Amino acid sequence: xxxxxxNKHQLHGITVVVDTDGPEVFVGRCDDMDDSQVILLDVxxxxxxxxxxxKADYLAGAALYGVFKKHQRxxxxxxxxxxxxxxxxxxx
Amino acid sequence: xxxxxxxxxxxxxxxTLVGFEELMTAEAVDQWMDDHKGTSLLIVNSVCGCAAGMxxxxxxxxxxxxxxPDRLVTVFAGQDVxxxxxxxxxxxxxxxxxxxxxxFKDDELVxxxxxxxxxxRSAEDVAADLRAAYDEHC
Numbered sequence: 001x002x003x004x005x006x007n008k009h010q011l012h013g014i015t016v017v018v019d020t021d022g023p024e025v026f027v028g029r030c031d032d033m034d035d036s037q038v039i040l041l042d043v044x045x046x047x048x049x050x051x052x053x054x055k056a057d058y059l060a061g062a063a064l065y066g067v068f069k070k071h072q073r074x075x076x077x078x079x080x081x082x083x084x085x086x087x088x089x090x091x092x
Numbered sequence: 093x094x095x096x097x098x099x100x101x102x103x104x105x106x107x108t109l110v111g112f113e114e115l116m117t118a119e120a121v122d123q124w125m126d127d128h129k130g131t132s133l134l135i136v137n138s139v140c141g142c143a144a145g146m147x148x149x150x151x152x153x154x155x156x157x158x159x160x161p162d163r164l165v166t167v168f169a170g171q172d173v174x175x176x177x178x179x180x181x182x183x184x185x186x187x188x189x190x191x192x193x194x195x196f197k198d199d200e201l202v203x204x205x206x207x208x209x210x211x212x213r214s215a216e217d218v219a220a221d222l223r224a225a226y227d228e229h230c
Contacts, residue, residue: 015208
């Protein structure tokens with residue numbers, strides 16, 4: 001039992017990794033997604049090399065217990081997105 | 093804005109009916125931490141059906157196990173705000189998420205299951221993770 005939102009993308013409510021063709025990778029809860037954008041809630045952003053960590057290093061840490069959010073809501077242009085996958089699919 | 097107490101009541105009862113004690117104030121959380129010996133399972137409950145829909149059934153199923161925590165407690169994220177913040181302060185190094193599950197042995201956090209490892213899984217899978225933790229720590 002819970003609240004559901006059947007009019008949203010199938011990844012609605014799921015914590016996802018949104019990778020881009022640039023240095024940024026985003027981790028957040030997918031609110032919705034279509035051909036033009038990915039809408040994320042409670043989002044953290046990592047830039048490749050920040051704090052001496054690659055995207056892979058950062059994601060390995062995120063996969064353990066999640067991320068501290070930097071943004072309440074963030075919209076990512078779909079043209080920049082190279083992959084969207086569940087955080088739970090990342091091996092920690 | 094918190095959901096209606098009427099909407100949330102059955103979500104609370106899914107846990108209280110199998111023995112969970114609700115911690116509804118920060119003081120109740122502190123009292124629990126001060127008092128408890130042995131093992132405690134803390135559930136951060138949530139209205140979110142995307143993840144909590146299988147979290148609560150998974151927790152219930154997990155209790156059909158020979159070994160289980162000595163004490164079962166729960167706070168409700170977005171409802172009992174102060175209690176939830178106080179509970180999360182006991183594992184402040186871990187990003188907040190709900191639903192989530194934490195097991196303590198005496199004062200030590202020995203197991204944590206964050207939201208992203210509950211989302212989209214079956215109750216049986218969630219229960220299997222919890223049972224493994226019970227078998228290891230209880």
